[in-house]
Amino acid sequence: xxxxxxLHKAFNGNIVLDGVSFTVEEAENMVVFGRSGTGKSxxxxxxxxxxxADSGDVIISGQDVTKLKLKELNELRKDxxxxxxxxxxxxxxxxxxxxxxxxxxxxxxxxxxxxKRVNKVLEAVSLEEAIDKMPSExxxxxxxxxxxxxxxxxxxxxxxxDEPTTGLDPxxxxxxxxxxxxLQHAFKMTSVVVxxxxxxxxxxxxxxxxxNDGKIVAEGDIKNLVTSEDxxxxxxxxxxxxxxxxxxxx
Amino acid sequence: xxxxxxxxxKVKDHFIINQKLNLNITSNTDKFLTRTxxxxxxxxxxxxxxxxxxxxxxxxxxxxxxxxxxxxxHMIELGMKTLPIVGVTGFILGLVLAMQLSPVLKRFGAEAFxxxxxxxxxxxxxxxxxxxxxxxxxxSSGIGAxxxxxxxxxxxxxxxxxxxxxxxxxxxxxxxxxTFILPIxxxxxxxxxxxxxxxxxxxxxxxxxxxxxxxxxxxxxxGDAIPGISKTxxxxxxxxxxxxxxxxxxxxxxxxxxxASTSSVVVSSLLILIFDMVxxxxxxxxxxxxx
Numbered sequence: 393x394x395x396x397x398x399l400h401k402a403f404n405g406n407i408v409l410d411g412v413s414f415t416v417e418e419a420e421n422m423v424v425f426g427r428s429g430t431g432k433s434x435x436x437x438x439x440x441x442x443x444x445a446d447s448g449d450v451i452i453s454g455q456d457v458t459k460l461k462l463k464e465l466n467e468l469r470k471d472x473x474x475x476x477x478x479x480x481x482x483x484x485x486x487x488x489x490x491x492x493x494x495x496x497x498x499x500x501x502x503x504x505x506x507x508k509r510v511n512k513v514l515e516a517v518s519l520e521e522a523i524d525k526m527p528s529e530x531x532x533x534x535x536x537x538x539x540x541x542x543x544x545x546x547x548x549x550x551x552x553x554d555e556p557t558t559g560l561d562p563x564x565x566x567x568x569x570x571x572x573x574x575l576q577h578a579f580k581m582t583s584v585v586v587x588x589x590x591x592x593x594x595x596x597x598x599x600x601x602x603x604n605d606g607k608i609v610a611e612g613d614i615k616n617l618v619t620s621e622d623x624x625x626x627x628x629x630x631x632x633x634x635x636x637x638x639x640x641x642x
Numbered sequence: 643x644x645x646x647x648x649x650x651x652k653v654k655d656h657f658i659i660n661q662k663l664n665l666n667i668t669s670n671t672d673k674f675l676t677r678t679x680x681x682x683x684x685x686x687x688x689x690x691x692x693x694x695x696x697x698x699x700x701x702x703x704x705x706x707x708x709x710x711x712x713x714x715x716h717m718i719e720l721g722m723k724t725l726p727i728v729g730v731t732g733f734i735l736g737l738v739l740a741m742q743l744s745p746v747l748k749r750f751g752a753e754a755f756x757x758x759x760x761x762x763x764x765x766x767x768x769x770x771x772x773x774x775x776x777x778x779x780x781x782s783s784g785i786g787a788x789x790x791x792x793x794x795x796x797x798x799x800x801x802x803x804x805x806x807x808x809x810x811x812x813x814x815x816x817x818x819x820x821t822f823i824l825p826i827x828x829x830x831x832x833x834x835x836x837x838x839x840x841x842x843x844x845x846x847x848x849x850x851x852x853x854x855x856x857x858x859x860x861x862x863x864x865g866d867a868i869p870g871i872s873k874t875x876x877x878x879x880x881x882x883x884x885x886x887x888x889x890x891x892x893x894x895x896x897x898x899x900x901x902a903s904t905s906s907v908v909v910s911s912l913l914i915l916i917f918d919m920v921x922x923x924x925x926x927x928x929x930x931x932x933x
Contacts, residue, residue, distance in 0.1 A: 442799050466805040480800035483791070494804040546804070 393418040393550065393582045394439070399448035401434055401606075408434050409445070410606035421576060421583045423593045423614065426603035427628065432586040433477070435603070436552050439584070440472060441465060452550065470498050473548035473581070477555045479539030481527040487514075487538055488523050494546050513541035516575060533564035540571065544579050551576070553585040557592045569595040590618070590629065602628065688909070695887045699817055702810050709815045716819035724780050724827060728773050732831035735772055736838030739763060744846050753847065757854050758861025760839040765862050766870045769832040771918055774877035777824055778910040782885035785816055786906030789889025790899040798890070813890060817882035824878030825871050832870075869925040876921065877914050884910040 394416040401409040408431040416422045426432045437443040439450050441457055450457040455468055481490050491510045495501055501509070514520045517537040527535060536556065543551060556572060557565035569592040576583055576596075585596055593600060593614055600617055602610040602625060610617055610625055618629045740760050747753050789812060792798050801808040840854050885906040892902040 437799075440803055442802060466807075469803055469805045472803070474800070474803040476796045476800055478795055480796040482797055482800075483795075494806070497804065497806045 393420070393453065394422075394584065395449070395451040396435075396439070397449040397451070399435070399438060399450065400446045401431070401438055401443065402446060407606050409438065409448075412448070412603070412606070412608055414601055414608060414611065416582060416584060418582055419580060421573075421585065421596050421598045423597035423600040424584065424586045424603060425588060425593065425600055425617075425628070426586075427588065430603045431606050432588075432603055433554050436474075436554050436584065436586050440469065440474060440552060470546060471549045473543030473546065473551045475536070475539050475543050475551070475553045475556055477558055479527075479535040481530075481535055481538055481542070483527055485527075486523075487519075487525050487527070487530075490527070490538065491542050491545055494542065498546065509545055513545045516544070516578060517541045517571060533560055533568065536560065536564075536568055537571065540568070540575065544575055544581070547579060548581060551581045551583045553583065553587070555587055555589075556585065557587065557589045562591070565589065565592060566595070568592075572596055604628075691891065692883065692887055695813075695890075696883055698809065699814060699883060702807070702814050703818070705810070707810075709811060712811065712815040713818050716816050717823045720781050720784075720819055721823045721827060723784075724777055725830070727780060728776050728827055728831050729834050731772060731776050732769065732834035733838040735768060735831075736760065736764060736835030736840075737842045738838075739768065739835075740839035740842035741845075744842070754857075755861075756843055756847070757839070757849075757857035760843075761836065761858035761862045762866055764832055764835045764839070766866045767918075767922075769835055770828050770870050770874045770877065771914070773828045773831040774824060774874060774881070774914045775911055777820075777827065777878070778881045778884075778914060779907050781820060782881045782906040782910040783903045785820075785882065785885030786888040786892075787899055787903035789813075789886060790892035790902035791889075793890060793892045794894050794896070794898055809890075813886040816886055817879060820882030820885075821875055821878040824881065825874045828871060828874045865929060869921070869929065873918065873921045873925075876917055880913045880917060881910050884913065 396415070397413050399409050399412040400407075412431075412435060414422075424432050424435060434443060438445040439452070439457065441450075441460075445458060448458070452468065453471070455464070457465065457468065460468065481487075482493065485493065488510060491513065492506055495506050495509065510523070511520065514523060517540055519534060519537050519541070522530060522534060522538065527538070530538065540556075551572075553572065557568050560568060569589075572583070572585070573596055575581070583596070585592070587593055597614045599612065600614045601608050602617060604624060610620065610622065617625055620626065620629075740756065743759055744753070744756055747756055747759065789798070792812070798808045798812070801811065836855075836858060840849075840851060843849055843854060888902040888906040888909070892898040
């Protein structure tokens with residue numbers, strides 16, 4: 393489904409991605425771990441060409457994203473959902489308009505079909521009552537849920553999540569993680585999740601990679617990574633475990 | 643011997659102090675030059691960016707889908723938002739202009755020319771420019787802040803990811819709306835200004851509205867109105883494109899939004915005045931009858 397080959401990205405000489413390569417199989421949930429500033433979000437944005445990589449290839453569904461023309465890229469993007477860190481809901485539109493926006497622009501659906509899809513995703517995120525609210529009236533967790541609903545409304549084959557649980561309390565964070573898994577099963581999607589939340593990763597991940605200084609330093613099953621004797625991983629995950637033990641909900 | 647040594651120490655100290663002062667002057671000069679160099683570079687980068695942005699606009703405007711509904715929405719929204727403030731400004735402008743001109747014309751025994759001179763001033767220059775400047779202050783900053791905030795909260799990225807061209811949806815529609823709503827607002831401002839001027843005229847002269855209007859229409863030629871109104875299309879474009887450019891390219895953070903909003907007003911107002919100068923010269927050159 394996804395193949396990243398030798399991806400490089402630097403900002404003003406500061407290397408952020410330094411030859412990142414990995415693959416994600418169809419219907420797999422891949423979690424990208426790493427401390428803040430290690431290039432996780434940049435990796436995600438390069439995958440969908442919100443940022444241009446300096447070199448390397450990003451192959452999604454057999455197409456090299458880095459070489460696609462804008463029109464072809466936009467066609468491919470219709471099959472990709474992206475949940476932004478702050479949900480990125482359109483402030484000037486109501487929840488309904490936010491959800492209808494990608495449908496109106498990309499699909500020729502009747503109003504009845506659109507309503508059906510809107511109700512389906514709102515039901516999936518348990519926020520049917522928020523349909524006519526404005527984003528400013530929603531809490532952080534609700535915004536994330538609506539953002540998630542907007543991302544999956546087009547039935548994407550691939551979902552990219554940028555820190556889906558950042559800024560949320562532990563309970564909401566766990567709910568969002570579970571919701572991601574439920575939606576993944578319901579919509580049969582492949583997912584790449586960027587996070588530094590171990591709890592979220594434990595719920596979601598089939599496989600994980602750890603980024604450090606722009607390079608992949610470990611790859612494999614999340615349980616193996618957490619129990620690894622590698623000093624870097626030990627240090628990274630021990631901090632997370634301390635955070636968990638300091639009051640996170642298991 | 644001691645006094646010689648004392649003098650030597652004094653001279654040495656003086657030399658060191660001077661050297662230190664010189665060093666400070668040099669470092670301050672360096673800082674000033676670096677700052678100036680940066681400002682000049684930033685300015686030219688902005689101009690180049692604006693040109694590039696404008697070319698992109700001209701390219702995108704012809705590519706479907708045409709966001710007619712969005713353009714209509716922005717035209718109504720921006721027009722309604724600016725209508726009261728330009729109306730009040732226009733009224734005061736006409737009133738004050740007539741009040742100021744009246745004693746001056748009286749001095750030369752040319753009071754009868756008051757409606758005509760006020761009309762020409764408002765139609766040819768003051769109405770379009772004042773309206774454009776007020777519009778820039780109200781709308782350009784609004785567009786800059788709105789798009790800037792969409793940029794920093796990743797709403798523009800979200801639009802791009804969902805396969806929608808955000809430039810066409812957000813920029814083209816707004817610039818199109820500002821370009822075509824400003825001339826309409828200008829006609830309104832001219833009309834309100836003439837009413838304001840009439841009130842001032844009535845205060846000093848016994849003149850009916852019909853006579854006043856007749857004098858204005860007699861003085862203002864078609865050749866005065868067309869260039870005056872036409873240049874507001876350019877001003878409207880400037881207001882829209884500068885606001886959109888500043889917002890669309892805003893730096894991250896709330897500071898970036900603030901900067902986008904403020905600099906939109908400054909740059910668009912400055913460009914309106916510069917283009918006014920160029921367009922007046924161009925009009926006089928291309929259309930000598932309006933001399």
